[in-house]
Amino acid sequence: MNMKSLLGVDIQSVKNIEEDHRWAISLGFSFVFANIYTSHERNTDENDDSRTDKLSAPNFLQTNDSSIINGVVGKISSWIDLDNELESFRKKSEKALLEELEWASFQGFPAVLIRLKKKNNTNLARVLTTFMSNDYLTFRIWIGLPMIDETEYSCVNGNNIPQKDNSPISWWRQFSILLGDSISNFMLMLALPKSPVDQNIINHWYSEPIAALETRTDIYFTNKKGFPVLSVEYQDIINRFLKMKIQLVLTGDAKNLHGHLAYRQYLSWIWTNKCPMTVYEKHSKDMEDYLQDPLQPLADHLPSSTYSIFELDPYKYAAYEKATFQAINDLIEKRKQDGEVNINNTKSFASIVGGSPNLTLKEKITIMVLGAGRGPLVDSAFKAADSANCEVKMYIVEKNPNAVSYLTRRITSDWNNRDVELFAGDMREVLLPTRADIFVSELLGSFGDNELSPECLDGAQHFLKPDGISIPQSYTSYIAPLQSTKLFSYMSTQRPPRYSKKTKYASLETPYVVRLLNCHLLAPVQSVFTFEHPKPDINASNDRYRELVFKVKEDGVIHGFAGFFHCILYKNVTMSIHPDMHSPDMFSWFPIVFPIIKPIQIKADSELSFHIWRVGNSKAVWYEWACTNPEVTSIHNPNGRSYSMSLLSK
Amino acid sequence: MNMKSLLGVDIQSVKNIEEDHRWAISLGFSFVFANIYTSHERNTDENDDSRTDKLSAPNFLQTNDSSIINGVVGKISSWIDLDNELESFRKKSEKALLEELEWASFQGFPAVLIRLKKKNNTNLARVLTTFMSNDYLTFRIWIGLPMIDETEYSCVNGNNIPQKDNSPISWWRQFSILLGDSISNFMLMLALPKSPVDQNIINHWYSEPIAALETRTDIYFTNKKGFPVLSVEYQDIINRFLKMKIQLVLTGDAKNLHGHLAYRQYLSWIWTNKCPMTVYEKHSKDMEDYLQDPLQPLADHLPSSTYSIFELDPYKYAAYEKATFQAINDLIEKRKQDGEVNINNTKSFASIVGGSPNLTLKEKITIMVLGAGRGPLVDSAFKAADSANCEVKMYIVEKNPNAVSYLTRRITSDWNNRDVELFAGDMREVLLPTRADIFVSELLGSFGDNELSPECLDGAQHFLKPDGISIPQSYTSYIAPLQSTKLFSYMSTQRPPRYSKKTKYASLETPYVVRLLNCHLLAPVQSVFTFEHPKPDINASNDRYRELVFKVKEDGVIHGFAGFFHCILYKNVTMSIHPDMHSPDMFSWFPIVFPIIKPIQIKADSELSFHIWRVGNSKAVWYEWACTNPEVTSIHNPNGRSYSMSLLSK
Numbered sequence A, B: 001m002n003m004k005s006l007l008g009v010d011i012q013s014v015k016n017i018e019e020d021h022r023w024a025i026s027l028g029f030s031f032v033f034a035n036i037y038t039s040h041e042r043n044t045d046e047n048d049d050s051r052t053d054k055l056s057a058p059n060f061l062q063t064n065d066s067s068i069i070n071g072v073v074g075k076i077s078s079w080i081d082l083d084n085e086l087e088s089f090r091k092k093s094e095k096a097l098l099e100e101l102e103w104a105s106f107q108g109f110p111a112v113l114i115r116l117k118k119k120n121n122t123n124l125a126r127v128l129t130t131f132m133s134n135d136y137l138t139f140r141i142w143i144g145l146p147m148i149d150e151t152e153y154s155c156v157n158g159n160n161i162p163q164k165d166n167s168p169i170s171w172w173r174q175f176s177i178l179l180g181d182s183i184s185n186f187m188l189m190l191a192l193p194k195s196p197v198d199q200n201i202i203n204h205w206y207s208e209p210i211a212a213l214e215t216r217t218d219i220y221f222t223n224k225k226g227f228p229v230l231s232v233e234y235q236d237i238i239n240r241f242l243k244m245k246i247q248l249v250l251t252g253d254a255k256n257l258h259g260h261l262a263y264r265q266y267l268s269w270i271w272t273n274k275c276p277m278t279v280y281e282k283h284s285k286d287m288e289d290y291l292q293d294p295l296q297p298l299a300d301h302l303p304s305s306t307y308s309i310f311e312l313d314p315y316k317y318a319a320y321e322k323a324t325f326q327a328i329n330d331l332i333e334k335r336k337q338d339g340e341v342n343i344n345n346t347k348s349f350a351s352i353v354g355g356s357p358n359l360t361l362k363e364k365i366t367i368m369v370l371g372a373g374r375g376p377l378v379d380s381a382f383k384a385a386d387s388a389n390c391e392v393k394m395y396i397v398e399k400n401p402n403a404v405s406y407l408t409r410r411i412t413s414d415w416n417n418r419d420v421e422l423f424a425g426d427m428r429e430v431l432l433p434t435r436a437d438i439f440v441s442e443l444l445g446s447f448g449d450n451e452l453s454p455e456c457l458d459g460a461q462h463f464l465k466p467d468g469i470s471i472p473q474s475y476t477s478y479i480a481p482l483q484s485t486k487l488f489s490y491m492s493t494q495r496p497p498r499y500s501k502k503t504k505y506a507s508l509e510t511p512y513v514v515r516l517l518n519c520h521l522l523a524p525v526q527s528v529f530t531f532e533h534p535k536p537d538i539n540a541s542n543d544r545y546r547e548l549v550f551k552v553k554e555d556g557v558i559h560g561f562a563g564f565f566h567c568i569l570y571k572n573v574t575m576s577i578h579p580d581m582h583s584p585d586m587f588s589w590f591p592i593v594f595p596i597i598k599p600i601q602i603k604a605d606s607e608l609s610f611h612i613w614r615v616g617n618s619k620a621v622w623y624e625w626a627c628t629n630p631e632v633t634s635i636h637n638p639n640g641r642s643y644s645m646s647l648l649s650k
């Protein structure tokens, strides 16, 4: 099913698949749902062996036109029930299911739809897992589920909360865990319920691998002109799911004068009028839920292309400029009080730029940009100095030799009339001629300290004056329990990531950077580790340990923990990917994810205890993590066996 | 610590380790417990850095005499608490612990003792896991724990049930799971409580890796002659643990006139007077908890040595003889009724052997021994026929060519005056000249059907007369949830077993045959699959599916499922390894264990749902299994990906 195949329609009773398909295309749909076998439908009599029917058309769906085949989702006969109480019915169902799957596989349909109708689907899961592991696969299996169980739902006296232990989400959860690694072959088709449900239910489904939303004709109402439309609540729900690149499906009889065409037109209208993408969404397009290895700018030399992506960020450099401007002003203010400033009204420059009378500091303010990359923070710092009408002495430090070459050129091209000096080398080792008033650096990872900003800045701190300012002043990591069936299946079948060592659990003991989309946070984020610069006690260890207790309000499955950072650049100027304080439009950082080896099934209103350590030796720093409640896990990544961040710069 | 080092004694305050050790040896102890550091003990002041003390003797335990070193378990200072609420105290503790561990490792003590005193030992677990993964290990860590928390215990108004969530077993459980795979470096030293505890508590500890039992001098009482003795209840507890090859340890001050020597003598007396081994125990000595690959006598050719072990079984062949005897008698009875018997009083043989008048059947009773091995079932059958005063026609079928050679020789040596014919080949294919009255076979595995007895006997069934008898008549598998920390650690670090395919989960998706000892069943066994012979409907499938719901009465951890079989050879003659019906002294079969990939932590009074399938195709048969409650697992061994039993005979 390619991404253009947006709208599908159900053929309730196939007469001739080629004609039916033509009809759907003519209405503007791009794919159809059709029963794989039509005769099975009637063969529910236990003693009647339907094998022989198999050879007589039109009992099963057949066409040689590949353009049609590619536009068909084959439906498994609805009477089939591998978890029926009657053993004979189970056996009959298993036989029929395998016949239909084999036929679908032989024909080459892109997907097959099976609807779950109850919680226990253990046998179905077994047979499907076996089938999907057995065959050279030509298709995916779509599991059809109602968003809520309407029969149950209505019983809960008008309350918008479905029965905990027998909601379709619990059916799916049990089914999906039974599938094990073969889950990667399965996706969901979710049916919108008779009346819109609240955000909590949507949130829960939002962590599951969804292929399509099913809209039944009976959830539409007819507007004054006789056309089918959906209520605003439904539009909102659909809009939310459309962020996930799902497909929309229409099922049921046309309930208005204009027939199926009118529904198709309405769904197309919804599609075209879906929420416009934010800047963040645009810049992260096609990277959603994709696992990236966290950068290690200390151990590696970043390529120019990576720097150029950073430099597009609309928020970050403006924030640095603002922070640097405030820091310069505060320093000037302080120097004024200390009598270290000459006020010179005659200098013409001042009158041109306007603002405060030009200042001559007895000694220039010294700024060091540590880890300058291609120099954007140098630019921000110069802009800040200019706004403050203040001349500065600029030192630039960078250890990436390629970036150094780039900077060398910029010194003569962009900064040729500035007081600027470049030092190639590691900030923990390089020898600088003096001490700075202001450090400017950006060595932050998605989890704040995970690109070793603390270690690098500590190593340079002796070049900062005792009353000097570091931008950033401090940063704090945040974390929350994450539910994402899709990410977990990616992580557990993932090649061990680049930096990880080849241990048994490597791929589940390594953090990933992920533009999170197909997921749900099961509790509010909590703060983890904070680092301050300059560091009050330079001998204090950067090792950390925190135990966090999350209160989980809903049934769910913990697949890992999502990490974020919040950074104070200077005073009130911040930079944040904390979900509730995210800096507007900033796209330089995606969240980090710490997987757990074994997902934890958790009940509503339970406490979840999470432990995390930041540990290091002279060569590397790493995280270790574990849960102790409601379940105990092993300690993940002990001794950095699977993953660590190298302190040895290239 | 070798197996002769049975008794250890605690040196409460070491003066001179060489003298103290000599003293202990002179009393008859074989090893001592001594503090690794003596000065740390006093250095609990936060600001006092004890590093410098390290160099001044006698602060730490030191000797160059390797015979002493090998007889010392180093004790970690008791003030050390890595999970203290005060961060500074935690850090100090971590530093001290690492110093002591490093010293112990450098000295080369065989073990180090750390006592747990509360539930939360998360940091301790982390540091120990790291330490144990880091170093070239010279020692094991012994974790000291009370069998019950006496402070808690006394609160529960005389009731013999410890607090569920804060009993030492729960401390250990959390700790041991945190350790992950490094658990294989850890063992327990369990302290007997002030008053004896009930079997339930012992059962729980019985699944844990226990190195030693600690008897404090205050649990002894003094007998009339002034010697220390333990109550019968304690003796029983110790006796039960002695089955596990543990060591006994004495701690505390001598509380009688005869000093430590009297305790040592008493412990030696307990040792020498421990329960004598049963026949079963003798024959399975040194195989306890050892993982064996299940035999596949169909796919492989068993070696003579394996047959010779079978043949030692004191129960099995007698049972077969009895069953065959009854079957023959029943057949004679039937033939009498059918008038197919001549009674001949003149034949002298009858009057010699006594019993019923000799019978001449119009047609001889035909017995087929299917899968005869080296022929012990042929012997039993002949003996049975002789006892029944009945001549029989014997056919022997065997597919193992080496066994066939062996049998060929026996035909001329042992059975030369018998009516016996040997057919080499697979019973599913071999052509036999006639049909049998009685099938005799033993193709059973620990789980009954897992050596493919059903498939083999079905394949030969057309050679059994319609009213013929099969010995065995039927067999049923049984299963129960298994708790065994030791087995789980073996299974998860195990090389993938011989028959298993090299999948990611191979070693945890393969059943093992294990002489179970260090384990505990968490619920009563339940029946699983039954097979009958002759099979009423020969076309019926041998595939099976069962869902079992176990009621677990105690907090615990499910590490897998232990399987057994119960077999009806004929009528009331049975053969069983079902724990409650075990055939006396029969040692031919040990239980089978089905692991699960991830242990399930379960609460008292929960239901545990287990699903198991027996599935096959034309080449192989395998089991798949899964849990759905209280936790859902993935389906284990889907499509036999990790393990199957081959139907293709060599």
Ligand SMILES: C[S@@+](CC[C@H](N)C(=O)[O-])C[C@H]1O[C@@H](n2cnc3c(N)ncnc32)[C@H](O)[C@@H]1O
Pocket: A297, A298, A301, A302, A307, A310, A311, A370, A371, A372, A373, A374, A375, A376, A377, A397, A398, A399, A400, A403, A425, A426, A427, A428, A441, A442, A443, A444, A456, A649
């Ligand atoms: C995240 S990038 C930021 C680059 C640039 N300042 C920007 O904001 O676009 C971090 C930079 O710091 C450099 N770096 C990291 N650790 C360093 C160290 N110890 N000494 C010098 N440079 C370092 C890296 O090479 C990289 O260019």
Ligand SMILES: C[S@@+](CC[C@H](N)C(=O)[O-])C[C@H]1O[C@@H](n2cnc3c(N)ncnc32)[C@H](O)[C@@H]1O
Pocket: B297, B298, B301, B302, B307, B310, B311, B370, B371, B372, B373, B374, B375, B376, B377, B397, B398, B399, B400, B403, B425, B426, B427, B428, B441, B442, B443, B444, B456, B649
């Ligand atoms: C468990 S051993 C029992 C041997 C012997 N009856 C005893 O009790 O000591 C099973 C025997 O059956 C043989 N066997 C297994 N499957 C067979 C088959 N399909 N046809 C013939 N022999 C078979 C094996 O080679 C092996 O000797």
